Amino acid sequence: MRFASLGLLLLTLSSCSKDSEGAGGDHMTATDVGDALDERAIERGILPDLNNLVFAGRFETRSELGTDKFCAVDNGSGTYKIGVLAVFGPESKCEGQGSAKIEGEKVQITLAGKGNCSFDAEYDGVELRFPGGVGEECESYCTSRASLSGTSYFMVEEGDDGARRALGRDIERLCD
Template sequence: MLAAALLVLAGCSQEATPSSEPEGATLEQAAIARGVVRDPATAQPVGLYAREGDRLCITTGRIGTFVDYGEGIGCSAHGTYSRDGERMRVDFGKGCAFDAAFYGDGVRFPGSLPAGCEAACRGRASLSGLQFDRLSESGSEAAALRDPAGRGLCG
């Protein structure tokens, strides 16, 4: 009787088959399939983005951003972008071109940017490492964004 019970228990404890994908990737795919998370491969980046006082606008082929910390400390830049999946090639001109990450509902600038990007900033401000969350998918709202000096960034 004891032997039969052990056989039943042994049959219930099967080892999980190892997956070739990391668990996080599988969870993300499940969330995309259920519509909980936007698929960055098919999502359109056009819209208005923000994080605290920082702003980013994206229209068709145009991108602009500003950060304003007051007292003459901040950044303002605008230019063009192209997209390849989750990678956005941003070019603000004057030697400020870099790859940003687009993840469906947000954009992240890399932590290290070319020296040319410093020209867009005043004081101790920087465009490095900025992260933005989507506020709106409206192209007209994005086109209307202006920096603190009143300059249009994406229109």
């Protein structure tokens, strides 16, 4: 019985790498089939359209330490006013405001006010991920034992109005 299941699995996997014939007699590769499935998922709203990402909004990630927050307000010139709060307990956090520019899935983040802090993050239409190392220049935005490195935020509410509702700790409204 195990060998039959293994054989079926291998047969299925091998068929993924071979060409298959489409409805119109065209040959479709596994990549073509995957692209077609992605298109249908985008049309139905299951996957975000990477060519038309909505970045303005309120993002959050909840943990036992607190709620991390990120917000972005579109300023109409291709950049966004942003705010961020990464929580590491009642007294430990990173918090700041600045600007962002989005190009495809790359987001250029710049925090201003406590020093030069700039880095590239990734955004897939649902989750915003900061890199594993944001650099020492960003430490001025954090208390001891806190860092923006490796934090992530999920879109919870689209639009500028939602972004303006994001509350900080020392900064009353992260995106005012």
